[in-house]
Amino acid sequence: MKIVVLAKEVPDTAGTRKLDPNSGILDRASAESVPDEINERALEHALSFRDSGNDAEIIVVSVVPAGAEPSIRKLLAMGADSAVVITDDAIAGSDAARTAEILASAVEKLNPDLVIAGNESTDGRGGVVPAMIAEYVGWPVLPALNTVEISNSAVSGDLTAEAEQIQLTAELPAIISITERSAEPRFPNFKGIMQAKKKPYTTWSLADLPNAGQARAASSVMVSATERPARTAGPKVVDDGSAATQLIDFLAAQKVI
Structure with a gap:
């Protein structure tokens, strides 16, 4: 079986993330870039x-900037x-629809049996790319699975909808996305780190993906961007016997109650 795991490089959540006010695109120099943790769960x-004794080739696929x-x-x-x-200056800042189109073209070229993705990234949190890819390639999609069972002919898992658990199953080929409730990712050991240096690492551009719409750049363009204003100190309530009344008046003024 051939399994593609979709990955995304994101700014470390422990760092400071900023937009470039000139381009409206994420300023990647403002924080260290790391693989999104949800993708590690997908890979797991x-x-x-x-590890269960099944023959599987596992390929990581990602749309990333140089470096x-x-x-x-x-x-x-x-x-x-x-x-x-997939790295190309023409796709810098692409939105979810454009990214999905490019990844779908890569999936068609690799022709896997199963594609596994995280349900949403920690930077964009759109949660729509896996389903968009499925629409492009014409495969079934099982979204936001908390559990996953894979066989050589099908994939299944549990989806939480409101307060109800729904069991979903699809025949392969298929695309699934998983949530943070699913598998806990393993840590790379020293042997794995050393072996990773020699593993195949292939770079494609749009020219290598004939179905990715080479002539088009991002589907949408940021017109303007401004930094979020700094937070100001809120009002301080001193309990002189009227704290409850002050709090109620404040909440009412903010239209919270």
Whole structure:
């Protein structure tokens, strides 16, 4: 079985994340870039399937800017067999629809049996890319799974909808996205880190993806961006016997109550 795990490089949540006010695009120099943690969980499902005695080739696929190799190599150190990254100046700042179109073209070229993705990234949190890819390639999609069971012919899992658990199943080929409630990712060991340095790392541009719409750049363009105003200190309530009344008046003025 061939499994593609979609990955994304994101700013470290422990750092400071900023937008470039001139371009409206994320300023990647403002924080260290790391592989999104949800992608590590997605990869863990593929690795666990292989660890259970199943024959599986696991390929990490990502749309990344130049210089993202260290982040992707970490996923190879966890156990993925190879990586394919799509890097092109023409796709800088692409929105979810454009990114999905590019990834769908990569999926068609690689022709896997299963695609595993996180349900949403920690920077954009759109949560729509896996379903968009499925629409492009014409495959079933199982979204936001808390549990995953993979066989050689099908994939299944539990989805939480409101207060109800729903069991979903799809025949392969299929695309699934997983939540943070699913598998706990393993840590790369020293052997894995050393092996990752020699694993195949292939870079594609739009020219390598004939179905990705080479002539078009991002689907939407940021017109303007301004920094969020600094937070100001809120009012201080001193309890002189009227604190409850002051609090009620404040909440009423803010239209909270």
